Amino acid sequence: MVKAMRKRIGLNFDWYFSVFKDTYINDYKTIEKFTKIDIPHNMVDLSFNYNNPHDLQIVGLYRKTINILEEYKGKILMLVFSGVAHKAQIFINGNYVTTHFGGYDEFKVDISEFVNYGEENYLSVVVSSKEDEKIPPFGGKLDFLGYGGIYREVSFEIINPDYIKDAYLRLVDFSKKTLGLSLYTTKNAGLIKLKLTSNNTNYEKEFEITDTANNYLFDFEDIEFWDIDNPILYNVELKYYINDELVDEVSFKTGFRDLKFTKKGFFLNGKQIKLIGLNRHQTYPYVGYAMPKSVQEKDAEILKYDLGVNIVRTSHYMQSSHFLNRCDEIGLLVFPEIPGWNHIGDKEFRNHTINNVKAMINRDYHHPSIIMWGVRINESLDDDLYIETNRLAKRLDISRPTAGVRNFKGSTLYEDIYTYNDFLDSSEKRILTKPKKVIKNAPYLVSEHTGHLYPTKITDKEEILINQALRHYNIINASLKQNDLLGVIGWSFVDYNTNFGFGSEDLISYHGVMDMFRLPKYAASIYKLLSNQEPFIDVLSSLKPGEYNSRYIDHIYVAANVEYIKLFRDNKLVGTFYPEKKSNFKYPLIKINDFLGDILVREEGITKFSNKLLKSILPKVYKQGLNLSFFDKLKLLYVLRRNKLTLNDLEKMFYKYSTLDATFRFEGVIKGVVAVTKTISSFKKANYEIMLDKDSLVHSDTYDATRIVIKKVDQDGNVLRYANDVVKVEVNKNLEVLGKKSFSLLGGVAAFWVRSKANNCIGEVKIKIGNEEFEKNIKIK
Numbered sequence: 194m195v196k197a198m199r200k201r202i203g204l205n206f207d208w209y210f211s212v213f214k215d216t217y218i219n220d221y222k223t224i225e226k227f228t229k230i231d232i233p234h235n236m237v238d239l240s241f242n243y244n245n246p247h248d249l250q251i252v253g254l255y256r257k258t259i260n261i262l263e264e265y266k267g268k269i270l271m272l273v274f275s276g277v278a279h280k281a282q283i284f285i286n287g288n289y290v291t292t293h294f295g296g297y298d299e300f301k302v303d304i305s306e307f308v309n310y311g312e313e314n315y316l317s318v319v320v321s322s323k324e325d326e327k328i329p330p331f332g333g334k335l336d337f338l339g340y341g342g343i344y345r346e347v348s349f350e351i352i353n354p355d356y357i358k359d360a361y362l363r364l365v366d367f368s369k370k371t372l373g374l375s376l377y378t379t380k381n382a383g384l385i386k387l388k389l390t391s392n393n394t395n396y397e398k399e400f401e402i403t404d405t406a407n408n409y410l411f412d413f414e415d416i417e418f419w420d421i422d423n424p425i426l427y428n429v430e431l432k433y434y435i436n437d438e439l440v441d442e443v444s445f446k447t448g449f450r451d452l453k454f455t456k457k458g459f460f461l462n463g464k465q466i467k468l469i470g471l472n473r474h475q476t477y478p479y480v481g482y483a484m485p486k487s488v489q490e491k492d493a494e495i496l497k498y499d500l501g502v503n504i505v506r507t508s509h510y511m512q513s514s515h516f517l518n519r520c521d522e523i524g525l526l527v528f529p530e531i532p533g534w535n536h537i538g539d540k541e542f543r544n545h546t547i548n549n550v551k552a553m554i555n556r557d558y559h560h561p562s563i564i565m566w567g568v569r570i571n572e573s574l575d576d577d578l579y580i581e582t583n584r585l586a587k588r589l590d591i592s593r594p595t596a597g598v599r600n601f602k603g604s605t606l607y608e609d610i611y612t613y614n615d616f617l618d619s620s621e622k623r624i625l626t627k628p629k630k631v632i633k634n635a636p637y638l639v640s641e642h643t644g645h646l647y648p649t650k651i652t653d654k655e656e657i658l659i660n661q662a663l664r665h666y667n668i669i670n671a672s673l674k675q676n677d678l679l680g681v682i683g684w685s686f687v688d689y690n691t692n693f694g695f696g697s698e699d700l701i702s703y704h705g706v707m708d709m710f711r712l713p714k715y716a717a718s719i720y721k722l723l724s725n726q727e728p729f730i731d732v733l734s735s736l737k738p739g740e741y742n743s744r745y746i747d748h749i750y751v752a753a754n755v756e757y758i759k760l761f762r763d764n765k766l767v768g769t770f771y772p773e774k775k776s777n778f779k780y781p782l783i784k785i786n787d788f789l790g791d792i793l794v795r796e797e798g799i800t801k802f803s804n805k806l807l808k809s810i811l812p813k814v815y816k817q818g819l820n821l822s823f824f825d826k827l828k829l830l831y832v833l834r835r836n837k838l839t840l841n842d843l844e845k846m847f848y849k850y851s852t853l854d855a856t857f858r859f860e861g862v863i864k865g866v867v868a869v870t871k872t873i874s875s876f877k878k879a880n881y882e883i884m885l886d887k888d889s890l891v892h893s894d895t896y897d898a899t900r901i902v903i904k905k906v907d908q909d910g911n912v913l914r915y916a917n918d919v920v921k922v923e924v925n926k927n928l929e930v931l932g933k934k935s936f937s938l939l940g941g942v943a944a945f946w947v948r949s950k951a952n953n954c955i956g957e958v959k960i961k962i963g964n965e966e967f968e969k970n971i972k973i974k
Contacts, residue, residue, distance in 0.1 A: 204272075208256065209228065211227040212252070212254070235340055235482065239480065249341060250322055250323040252321045255320060256316065256317050259308075261312065263310050268305070272301065272302040272348075279331070280294055284316070285308055290307055296510070329549060333534065336692065337691055357385075357431060357433050359555070361375040361558055362374050367462070370413050373410050382403070388432075430444045455636055458679060467680050469673075469723055471706065473496070474686070476687075487515075500706070504564075510533075521560050528640070531549040533570030534571050537573050550582045558590060566593055568595045575604055575605040602626075602630065613640060616644070625639065625671045625678075638680060641682065643668060644683070648696075651708045664716075708940075728863060732873060733749060734749040736749065755863050755868060756771075758860065791804060806832055879905055879906070879907060892974065897973075903960065917939070927950050928949065930946075951973060957971075
């Protein structure tokens with residue numbers, strides 16, 4: 194005989210929402226003044242910028258009916274909330290059940306005693322997004338917005354009364370391939386059957402239950418270890434039998450790997466890895482935190498594949514399980530963190546902080562991508578609270594070290610790893626603080642850098658975009674040669690909405706290497722230099738003199754993962770340029786400081802020595818005309834006489850070759866073969882490129898969404914950075930635009946998300962830009 198196993202039902206469609214009124218709780222069936230919505234949901238409609246943080250602090254009411262079957266009697270009925278910001282009061286049929294404090298942890302509510310069986314029941318959730326000083330991260334001033342709402346999925350779980358309460362599977366001994374299983378059950382008897390499967394392995398083992406808490410050790414000789422380059426995951430099945438009757442079954446995915454942090458570096462499965470990454474806020478334009486699974490997953494893919502980082506810090510709170518699952522699948526390391534920003538509050542606040550540590554570790558224990566636990570409130574002062582958070586973390590998980598982010602040197606090290614936000618201005622001689630000046634005799638990680646020191650908009654002048662990129666480049670480069678540094682995690686992945694007192698005038702912190710729509714700035718190209726992706730060439734310049742002071746371009750930088758670049762001007766070879774020799778990058782930047790080469794020799798017949806003299810004088814002529822020094826005038830006179838030229842001849846030559854009004858072709862060479870080409874020339878015509886992250890959505894447990902990117906490009910495919918064309922979007926009834934339906938290009942680019950509204954249909958998108966119209970169809974399964 195087999196009892197019905199635990200069942201999980203998604204509760205994400207057909208909710209109703211309204212701003213809260215006291216009368217709604219007793220009148221719990223009324224929905225006349227409510228708006229029908231789906232989960233994930235943000236309680237306040239946002240603007241792209243200039244959001245007033247006070248407008249986000251409201252109390253809302255969510256309402257939904259749940260059919261409770263007669264057959265559920267005798268079962269444990271759990272509501273599972275993946276994330277509600279920031280205080281949630283739960284009511285069933287108008288009766289109060291419980292209150293949850295905290296906006297970033299998963300929590301479960303047992304409603305077994307509150308429901309009416311065999312009929313529809315009314316669920317009400319009162320949600321407050323007001324900044325409550327007793328609930329982390331609030332109490333001080335925050336450099337991010339808290340948003341609000343039931344912004345992650347909700348589900349309904351039906352469980353037998355005899356069940357597996359918790360299970361923790363971990364690697365105990367790397368060399369002996371020994372695993373440990375800690376198991377907690379409702380009864381002190383029975384049998385557990387464990388099954389581990391992967392593409393190459395099928396392993397089974399049985400364990401006898403003798404207590405409600407049991408610990409087992411066993412060897413797994415065929416184990417394959419999880420790695421960033423080969424992220425092997427196992428499907429884990431645990432079946433619980435009592436008297437040969439199957440009463441419960443749980444399953445999850447995990448991976449096994451060995452972690453070691455020392456003063457000399459981080460080692461994964463015995464291999465040293467320099468940690469280079471970015472900090473991520475889980476925020477999006479218009480909807481705040483409320484994005485579904487595939488959009489969360491896409492962020493992990495952008496970080497790993499588009500940017501090439503090997504670690505992400507989930508600043509400054511626990512983030513979506515979908516994001517973490519994808520990090521597991523693709524091999525992206527994670528440094529998670531409890532909610533908070535500078536402020537430590539009263540006893541109640543501290544209790545919530547302790548609970549956050551417990552909730553974080555319990556939910557995320559089986560993610561192999563997580564390599565440490567952040568158990569300190571970001572940039573807070575030393576406090577005995579962290580003695581307790583560290584003790585708790587060690588009790589819950591002995592397999593991972595702890596870390597805590599601070600912004601001052603000499604802080605007390607409660608944790609295993611000293612993590613420090615190093616915002617040493619790069620105008621100083623050193624761009625990274627020497628580790629020994631921050632902490633001695635401990636593993637040391639830079640958890641933030643650059644960020645607010647050089648905020649950069651995607652629409653900024655080219656020089657600013659280049660300087661932001663070079664700051665990230667120089668800091669990563671410095672870190673790569675420091676053996677006493679675990680690595681550096683830059684601030685930040687994307688721009689984000691922020692609070693009063695932070696960010697720019699429009700209340701956006703423009704600290705990202707990408708903008709809020711995940712569109713790259715020049716700094717994004719620096720991170721691409723870290724990985725072995727498809728060959729690419731990113732020229733960190735438009736080669737337009739008007740972008741530069743005195744209309745003179747002395748040099749440019751090219752980010753490319755090639756051996757060298759051959760530069761052609763109007764199909765004539767200028768020269769061959771190699772990566773910087775002193776750089777520690779696998780693919781260093783390539784500096785190009787000559788746009789003429791020997792063209793004057795070949796085309797105008799001047800001597801090689803005269804060509805060399807002319808190229809040394811040219812920059813000065815740009816900046817000061819013929820007001821040259823005595824020595825430079827002598828050089829000029831020599832060139833004229835040696836090549837039988839008049840001053841008028843030289844002037845014509847100057848205007849012919851100095852304007853950069855030419856076609857430049859960059860050829861990236863690998864093993865003697867041109868692997869990639871990039872062309873930059875004067876504007877001739879414009880085109881629009883429309884790209885979808887994916888053209889198929891899955892409308893199932895909840896809605897799905899995809900990003901659509903629009904670029905205005907020239908004839909060579911280069912973005913026209915000053916284009917600000919107005920875009921208008923229309924969708925059919927099967928889709929909804931998440932945000933504005935009319936907007937302008939910024940920096941020549943724009944993006945928006947659409948979500949599914951139905952399944953087994955086609956979503957139609959029409960994009961109108963001026964007199965042009967584009968259509969895209971999206972399959973919804």
